[in-house]
Amino acid sequence: MRSRAPRVAVIGAGLSGLAAAAHLRATGVDVTVFEASGSPGGLVRTETVSGHRFDTGATVLTMPSLLVDVLGALGVGGDEAHGRLALAPVDPGYVMNYADGSSLSIPHDAAQIPAAVASVFGAQAGDGVADLLRWLRRVYDAEFDTFIDRNYDGLADLTDARTRQAAARLVGLRTLGGLGGAVARHVTDERLQRAFTFQALYAGVPPHRARAIYAIIADMDIGRGVSAPEGGMGRVGQVLADALVDSGVDIVYRTPITSIRRNAHGRVTAVATDDDVVEVDAVVATLERDGVARLTGERPRRRLRYSPSALVVHGVLPDATTSTWRSGHHTVDFGSAWSQTFAEITARRGRLMSDGSFLVTRSAVSDPSTFVTDGLESVSVLAPAPNLQSAGLDWDRIAGPYTDEVLGTLASRGYTGIDGMHVLRVDHPKTWARAGLPAGTPFSVAHTASQTGPLRTANVWPTSENLVLAGSATVPGVGIPPVLVSGGLAAVRVADLLRGPGGGR
């Protein structure tokens, strides 16, 4: 028998795949990452469109400590990791603009948030927010290690002492009720309630219907601050990929996996590309569940419910124009409507927002040298929209007129000149569908009660113990922090498997 390191294929060089590869490499495994596109990062990327740079995927980077952990697994120390990622605090982390004309800038440093709130909403509101931030941190502490950064194997794990203790803490924190009610216990002003509940939408759940356990997301972004890498979000994937290559991991680009081969017992034996078959001991797949099923040749039975999608407009404007706006790197512009807005985009029969709330991104606020070219600033506007599962809208026809409507609405709300933006690219549900994302959403499977935690698609493929999932479709879920965690969880699964009886060769 030939003695060699076990060989693992990771499918996808998005952040989950890169994280999985790093943690696996740290265990001495021989890892190859196969990526269909020409660069790392997946949905976290910075692209050049007609000579201008845009963050065309994720824009809000939270919990950078998870990135430092991934680099740490590859032997890159904390200071060196911070140097490579070149992160700057985004301050204010968010600007929140409200329909009544009021505006709140949320400082990066949580200690300064109560004073900032007090200056706009009064001293009592400032005290309420200070309480709220403490409660959010307690929710995070009770939830993260036990319910998020952990592999579950069955009922025993759900009832062990550690889980019971954490669950009791969450009950004590009253997180089993609604998110809106929990936040309202601390802040009475509806505008502040919006500021601390809109994040539920990141998990694909309307804030008014979310459980209070989703408050953890507000701790991750407002509570811990938002960061921006120099050069744009695309730097993150590139830094991880470079460190992987330095540590001996092969990343092969423009090489989609076309099938996952298994033996008669369901055990994965190889992955195939267009012109090669590579024998492996295990696979980490970071695709959506239906994408993995296509590769194994199976047809999944359970129908999944997907998060809402978005229309994302990228364009340029003179920086003299954008400087007149009341805005920051990340500006949430709220319409008057609230629960109605989310009902519209998340309903089983969804429709466009009638009084929209939008995310306006000006990456140039943090990094003008990357995002201003010849006096023209890159600006992106994200308008949440129903996915193709809930509304069969003809996006190829309506994307243009809807873009005009969104920009017109923003112009009327004080973003003077934005309706004259030179639009260079519009992504919409059909764009994401063409990229292979189910239901035309890049936000994956919604975190509804029946698709969260132990009920979410598990990270071990049901018919193949050595096919492990990472990424937004599996546990713990959608967004940069969860997918980085998912990579670590997948690596633990594979390492256990390779160590166990029958592991390796």
Ligand SMILES: Cc1cc2nc3c(=O)[nH]c(=O)nc-3n(C[C@H](O)[C@H](O)[C@H](O)COP(=O)(O)OP(=O)(O)OC[C@H]3O[C@@H](n4cnc5c(N)ncnc54)[C@H](O)[C@@H]3O)c2cc1C
């Ligand atoms: C517009 C937008 C805004 C967002 N905003 C935020 C935000 O502000 N903050 C936040 O935290 N998150 C945000 N997200 C979500 C976040 O980007 C994703 O949840 C996360 O990046 C998903 O990572 P992943 O590794 O699971 O998947 P992906 O990034 O999708 O990576 C999967 C990779 O697999 C590759 N692949 C697919 N099929 C194959 C195959 N057959 N063979 C080989 N390779 C294959 C793909 O090319 C891709 O590179 C946003 C996403 C979008 C699109």
